[in-house]
Amino acid sequence: MTSLVDRKVIVIGGSSGIGLGVAEAALNCGAKVVIVSRSPAKLQAAERTLNAGHVTSLVADMTDEADVARLFEEIGPFDHLVSTAGTLPPGDPIGSTDMEAVRGFVDNKLIGAVMLSKHAVRTLKAVAP
Numbered sequence: 001m002t003s004l005v006d007r008k009v010i011v012i013g014g015s016s017g018i019g020l021g022v023a024e025a026a027l028n029c030g031a032k033v034v035i036v037s038r039s040p041a042k043l044q045a046a047e048r049t050l051n052a053g054h055v056t057s058l059v060a061d062m063t064d065e066a067d068v069a070r071l072f073e074e075i076g077p078f079d080h081l082v083s084t085a086g087t088l089p090p091g092d093p094i095g096s097t098d099m100e101a102v103r104g105f106v107d108n109k110l111i112g113a114v115m116l117s118k119h120a121v122r123t124l125k126a127v128a129p
């Protein structure tokens with residue numbers, strides 16, 4: 001397995017669920033991890049759970065382009081980006097679907113991922129040959 005020692009890994013959605021698990025696994029492989037989500041309280045709780053010196057957290061909403069741009073400026077050069085962020089899809093019967101909720105879901109899952117990629121390429125380190 002490729003070593004993550006001293007690699008900087010950003011985990012969007014790292015304050016809970018799958019992202020928190022990814023953050024823990026990356027830390028166990030020696031990475032320096034930045035966890036990102038919208039809620040400062042969830043990030044603080046996640047930092048306590050991870051209980052490691054190599055984790056930092058930043059608040060950002062991946063559906064907000066100014067937030068995403070600021071995030072990558074603050075972090076600087078990095079090696080890996082993981083995004084598990086998202087919400088559950090609206091679960092109403094199709095006949096009573098709230099289209100605003102559908103748009104919000106797509107914004108989070110799809111538009112957010114494109115926006116992250118757009119701004120990440122500026123500071124993503126090239127892989128050494």
Ligand SMILES: NC(=O)c1ccc[n+]([C@@H]2O[C@H](COP(=O)([O-])OP(=O)(O)OC[C@H]3O[C@@H](n4cnc5c(N)ncnc54)[C@H](OP(=O)(O)O)[C@@H]3O)[C@@H](O)[C@H]2O)c1
Pocket residue numbers: 012013014015016017018019036037038039040042060061062063084085086087088089108112
């Ligand atoms: N767990 C499963 O078995 C499973 C199976 C299939 C699919 N999924 C999907 O995989 C995704 C992650 O699942 P999970 O179980 O890890 O969910 P989770 O525990 O709710 O975690 C979602 C993470 O994403 C963050 N987040 C959500 N929207 C965000 C945004 N706009 N900007 C930044 N961070 C955001 C949340 O923090 P904040 O609230 O603080 O922003 C949280 O850290 C979800 O879309 C889920 O539907 C999960």
